[in-house]
Amino acid sequence: MNITSKEVKKIIGEVVSKTVDELLQQKLIKKKDMNTYQKTEQLLYNYNNFKEVVKDKQEMIEQIKQVGLSKTSCSVIPMPQDNGFRETQTESEKITSKIAALESSISLTKNYIKIIDNALKTIQDDPYYMVIEKCYFEGKKHSAVANEWFTPIDETTIGRNKNRLVKKLSIYLFSDDVIRELYS
Template sequence: MNEKDIEKIADKILEKIKSDKDMRKDKQLTPFQKTEKLLSELELLKGAIDSKNMLIEDLKKEGISIQKRETGVNVQSSKVYLSELEKVENRIEKLQEEIARIENVISMVERALDTIRNDKYYNIIEMKYFEDLTFEDIAEKLNISVRTAKRHKNFMIRQLQLIIFSDDVLKSILN
């Protein structure tokens, strides 16, 4: 092996280590980052509920048509086979459970937002996460500096994280 081959191998190893670190970082978001992620994806979560409800309606229609044409259930002694109708019903049940989980998250975030709604700079949260404005645009609209906008946003995110991820925050403080 020559020096160039060794350098190429070393570079590949370093790239691999760096990508592994980046992947671990993504999986281990801080409560602050989790709060920001929830805020930025709140509307998408609401849309997911609508999509899942539409899918449930389609599955219910499919279940009715299956029920009309189903004549029997195929069962063998060693295995139990679910009928098509049972498969549809199981899928509907799983979707309803997913909807309930998403609704709980949305409710939790909205309750947390209600606790800071009276803050003088609450609209920074709305502009940043719901209207997707830049800090420059926010600062211009509120006639404040970009730094002040960022500071107030961070302050409110810290308040929200304490409400939404209180257990995670306590763990990070105590460790």
């Protein structure tokens, strides 16, 4: 099966759009008219959090498999339903349903992580790639990154190259939006 680069770009665009929608739903990013640069920064700042969420959900699945679902209090009396009879799930069905929802969420988040990883691969050979890791993944300030650099370097150089690389990533992650921004 041969996939053209045009088809790959279309698939990436669709997946990125779904990624952003999911991130908005999970309130990991806000929609306050962010431009593509800001969206890219939000993805980078939250990259490690996405990986932690996957681990946490995998642990939740293991816990459910071992001890079942946590019990809810029975002290509240349920109100009768207006719609007649209601089918109740067995404990086994509730467990299966919860695990399926968690697995679906894990799969979605892993896909988003993979998209970000693929975007990062496009810049990994850049001599200033480490700036992305230090600023976004380790949360360091430009001055700290400049001080840790192999040879003495100015923090404005760090900032300039960070901005350049984020713009490059934003084109990969949000190509359609970048074009809209340029032509609007």
